[in-house]
Amino acid sequence: MKLSKLLLLTLFLPYYIFAHGDGVPFKEGKVKMGKTKLWCFIAEYPYDKAITVETIEKDIQGANIKRTSRKKGFSIYRGVSWQTFSNNKGDYYYKVKNKKGTTTLYFCASKGYDNYVTSTNDAETTTKITNYLHELSHKIETAKAIIEKEGELKTIEKKNAEINKQLEESKKQEAQKTNEIKTLKKMQTAPAPVK
Numbered sequence: 001m002k003l004s005k006l007l008l009l010t011l012f013l014p015y016y017i018f019a020h021g022d023g024v025p026f027k028e029g030k031v032k033m034g035k036t037k038l039w040c041f042i043a044e045y046p047y048d049k050a051i052t053v054e055t056i057e058k059d060i061q062g063a064n065i066k067r068t069s070r071k072k073g074f075s076i077y078r079g080v081s082w083q084t085f086s087n088n089k090g091d092y093y094y095k096v097k098n099k100k101g102t103t104t105l106y107f108c109a110s111k112g113y114d115n116y117v118t119s120t121n122d123a124e125t126t127t128k129i130t131n132y133l134h135e136l137s138h139k140i141e142t143a144k145a146i147i148e149k150e151g152e153l154k155t156i157e158k159k160n161a162e163i164n165k166q167l168e169e170s171k172k173q174e175a176q177k178t179n180e181i182k183t184l185k186k187m188q189t190a191p192a193p194v195k
Helices: 001-014 049-064 124-187
Strands: 023-035 036-045 069-070 074-080 090-099 103-111
Touching: 023 090, 023 124, 036 090, 049 090, 049 103, 049 124, 103 124
Parallel strands: none
Antiparallel strands: 023 036, 036 103, 069 074, 074 090, 090 103
16 A cells, blocks of 8 residues: 555655745656756746846856856756755756746756656755756846836936936026025116216
8 A cells, every 4th residue: 555655755756846835836757848848847937927037147156157058948958056945067058938927937957868857856956946947036026026116216316316306497597586585686776877
């Protein structure tokens, strides 16, 4: 009985959806890159594709790894050591698609020769990958909040520039009126012209 439960769990586990507290769904499955099928970790984010890619690329730059190629929408990093996942060299692939306001990230890790990381053959790396995908959600959310706050700051700066322009114009008008008053007061106190 225990063996059959373990067997069912092993067969079903690769398609199990990992849900973290933030509600971002994660799952494992195959995705095509041309005619090749890759085993991927798949995450869906309620963010724009551009900000998702920008956030991943910042992490990649921080890891100091270089892309080796692109193929069928995948960015490919072969023979690199990405410390977030492993001290050993490996191959990493990612692809981001956007549909109806949802961005889907396909993230693949391989130990080389199409030996893809799955939850059944490498639980430790799987945990690191799913943790990274979870943290990525927070990083994207923070990047989005920064963009929004920068937009709000630009709006405030624009309003302040308009207010400053109005203040300068008002100061000019004030100086002009002050001069007009001085001129009128001089005329008022001046002696009457002699006839």
